[in-house]
Amino acid sequence: MKIAVAGAGAFGTALAISLADADRDVTLVARSQAAADTIKIGQENPKLSGCPLPNSLKVCSDIARYEAADVILLAVPTQKLRTFLSDHSSALSGKYLVACCKGIGLKTLTGPTSIIAECVPDSTPAILTGPSFAFDIARGLPTALTLATSKGQDGEVLQNLLSTRALRVYRSEDTIGAELGGALKNVIAIGAGIAIGNGLGDSARSALMTRGFGEMRQLAEVLGAKPETLNGLSGFGDLALTCTSELSRNFCHGLAIGRGQDPDAKKTVEGISTAQAVVSLATKHDLDLPVCSVVDAICSGKLTPKEALTALLSRPLKEE
Ligand SMILES: NC(=O)C1=CN([C@@H]2O[C@H](COP(=O)(O)OP(=O)(O)OC[C@H]3O[C@@H](n4cnc5c(N)ncnc54)[C@H](OP(=O)(O)O)[C@@H]3O)[C@@H](O)[C@H]2O)C=CC1
Numbered sequence: 001m002k003i004a005v006a007g008a009g010a011f012g013t014a015l016a017i018s019l020a021d022a023d024r025d026v027t028l029v030a031r032s033q034a035a036a037d038t039i040k041i042g043q044e045n046p047k048l049s050g051c052p053l054p055n056s057l058k059v060c061s062d063i064a065r066y067e068a069a070d071v072i073l074l075a076v077p078t079q080k081l082r083t084f085l086s087d088h089s090s091a092l093s094g095k096y097l098v099a100c101c102k103g104i105g106l107k108t109l110t111g112p113t114s115i116i117a118e119c120v121p122d123s124t125p126a127i128l129t130g131p132s133f134a135f136d137i138a139r140g141l142p143t144a145l146t147l148a149t150s151k152g153q154d155g156e157v158l159q160n161l162l163s164t165r166a167l168r169v170y171r172s173e174d175t176i177g178a179e180l181g182g183a184l185k186n187v188i189a190i191g192a193g194i195a196i197g198n199g200l201g202d203s204a205r206s207a208l209m210t211r212g213f214g215e216m217r218q219l220a221e222v223l224g225a226k227p228e229t230l231n232g233l234s235g236f237g238d239l240a241l242t243c244t245s246e247l248s249r250n251f252c253h254g255l256a257i258g259r260g261q262d263p264d265a266k267k268t269v270e271g272i273s274t275a276q277a278v279v280s281l282a283t284k285h286d287l288d289l290p291v292c293s294v295v296d297a298i299c300s301g302k303l304t305p306k307e308a309l310t311a312l313l314s315r316p317l318k319e320e
């Protein structure tokens, strides 16, 4: 099967390297010829420097590659996914479309697989998610991910295609649970970064992670996820990674805020828009999600970290 990777950022490039290393027929499709040339000439992507491309990896900006492919990995940020799919819907029809992004679309408050189904109705939507930094995947370090698609047979095809000797893909039919786990953990990771940056300590981080995980499960269940999916790689697994590593952009965004510094606005930090989406979903479904709400309030400048801490600590005491 032919694979095309849409979105020549850090994650798309890492997946393309890993699959080319495993002898898959894979093409990385950059947004512009200039971006493709930069990658080809340097034999590495400046967005993933230090990770050389294997010779077998094809790089181009030719969207005809989507028509020629059987499977397209969508490694564009979630808020850009709808535009990308709408712009290329005819080339993408009839394909396996595997979202590799972690977020909730602000327009419809739905995850990537719903956005795919809406924009390219005759495709097979799937999501690849779970604890994995682009650098780890590109360097062939052991990684385990979840591949979720609503039909088991399609899941098996994709599981076999995307697994390599180092990258172990587990299958699920719970697309909603898998995509919500990956999206929501970014919000909690920003909160964990704020706590650490603000000098609140590891115990505070653990409290935020645990209470935040409860909010992830609560919202996901209301939206139709299976609770056990949140306990797996795409939920708990990715939460643990992202809340504890300075390789995470979401965690580092929080760290900067907690330290009173300006976060790097050029980085892809999915948790900011996801926090906004979560607040809208909480209102719609009448849910109390205090950790996600204060993260959104801090990111949008409505609360300072100190005010957010006071708000959380002064909530009424309750049973766990
Ligand atoms: N980096 C990581 O370690 C991991 C990332 N992810 C997820 O992967 C997704 C992408 O993140 P990541 O690769 O790191 O982000 P990057 O910022 O490194 O890359 C995003 C890429 O998407 C491209 N892009 C944006 N809009 C379009 C479009 N309309 N058409 C084509 N390309 C487009 C950008 O191109 P341009 O520069 O021209 O705008 C850029 O190359 C996120 O959802 C993230 O959560 C998941 C696991 C790990």
Ligand SMILES: O=C(CO)COP(=O)(O)O
Pocket (backbone or CB within 6 Å): 102, 130, 131, 132, 133, 186, 189, 238, 241, 242, 247, 248, 249, 250, 251, 268, 269, 270
């Ligand atoms: O999703 C990731 C790890 O699984 C990457 O996290 P960041 O987007 O925060 O860098």
